[in-house]
Amino acid sequence: MKIAQEVRAGNVIMVGKDPMVVQKAEFSKSGRNASVVKMKLRNLLSSGGTESVYRADEKFETIQLDKKEVTYSYFADPMYVFMDAEFNQYDVEKDNMQDALPYLEDGLACELTFYEGRAIAIELPNSVVREVTYTEPAVKGDTSGKVTKPARIASGFEVAVPLFVGTGDQIEIDTRTGEYKRRV
Amino acid sequence: MQPDLRRFDVFCRIVDNFGDAGVAWRLARLLATLHRRDVTLWIDDTAPLAAIVEGVAVDADVQTVDGVRIARFDAAADAAPADAVIEAFGCGLPSRYLDAMEHRPPVWINLEYLSAEAWIEGVHGLPSRQPQRPLTRWFFFPGFTARTGGLLRERDLFARRAAFNTPRRDAGLDVSLFCYANPALPALCDAFARGGEAIRLRVADGVAAGDFARWLGRPLPAAPARVERGSLAIDVLPFVPQPIYDERLWRSDLNIVRGEDSFVRAQWAQRPFVWHIYPQRDAAHRAKLAAFLDRYLTGVPDGAAAAIRRFSEAFDDGDGAATAAAWPDLRIALPVLETHASAWARRLADLPELSTSLVEFAESRYN
Known part of the structure; x- marks a missing residue:
């Protein structure tokens, strides 16, 4: 207590x-x-x-919750399926995936939290690297990062990025805030 | 339209003599008289209540005064819970009463302490879902802004205040004193006695008895009595019912008050006052005093604001030398502070009245 x-x-x-x-x-x-x-x-x-x-x-x-390192495997509507190093599979309901959905991709390494044997939460790495699938053409010369524009990644999630970032660039995103960190 | 909450139970345990009883009674009475609810005040000691409420019998197990049913705290264990349950200052409820609440949950409100600190706004009205019971307790904070529960005030208070004729007086100063034990008092009495200006200090019976005994070299006599030394005359007065205490505040040039109930009444009195705040561990009361003075002194000319702040801080610290040294400047500032006190009371009157906001809050959460 x-x-x-x-x-x-x-x-x-x-x-x-x-x-x-x-x-x-x-x-x-x-x-x-x-x-x-x-x-x-x-x-x-x-x-x-x-x-x-x-x-x-x-x-x-x-209470102390059990945790396990897993990777994302696939979506089997309505469950998201993860796998651990021993190939055990774990289903997570969509309601417990909300914060993770923007960054979800095959092989994403993350941590599952279990309560009474049930996976109830997913914890992402603090940052992930994702490819920009679309953004307005890059503007050369402005490297200050103070002016931003929207950039879309594969999940459809949009991130505010500096003007010099272009489509196809790899960017690092802070998963806790959803903010752009740097171009990789 | 929400269903009407008829029955209110107000729970009060006496920790600090008159403050707990004073606040709980004012709320219970307003719920009964202003809001026409069926109110029971469950209180563990009726003696402090009898000292400040006319008609309360100390020995009665159950009695009704001013429309409020007053009963012994422990007897609530066998009572059916009301529609709304008010717990004054987190005093706790009898466990059997809590058991009964689980079967038909009332709107359960914890009436918290008054503070001028900003964090109050962030917690006022928040739920507290109980970890061990299927019940939710709501936290309700009095305060000085529209985002708090406000302050208790009878609807006719300003009219009574306006109709009160302050008796004509001789020269000199009337000061009322209702404070906690305070080692600064002997030095303050010295400053009053040697200051040359006639000061009548009205002290409620038994208040700060040890500090007065140290100053006099003997105990203050029981009320009613007068003790004179130099230019200071101390009138020891009996405890009086709350409406008469208001008049005592109204006729004073300076009120030294304490805790919560007399502190609020001093503000409605529209007179200069000094707040002896309840001393807390780790000097937590200092931040609370500072937060109040910051609000209260907004718009007060610098000299007068500095004078009341310096005196208040010294008195609350129990620093006799600093209190005595701060007195002459506070004396000079009293006329400015009197003007401000009226403006402050009018400003407070624009805020929510606590019993009204509490009823509205309870009704909004009543299923």
């Missing part, structure tokens, strides 16, 4: 029957030596996000 004051981002706490991953925890001192903790939580079963507030001494059961 942990009290709310001890809960940190990344912890998984049980709220009722729902495992909730803590995305953010902010501690504030209230009155008469009492404190509150504001938490941003994501339900690992439903993927639903919520903001909550707890007294700092509220008790939570915390």
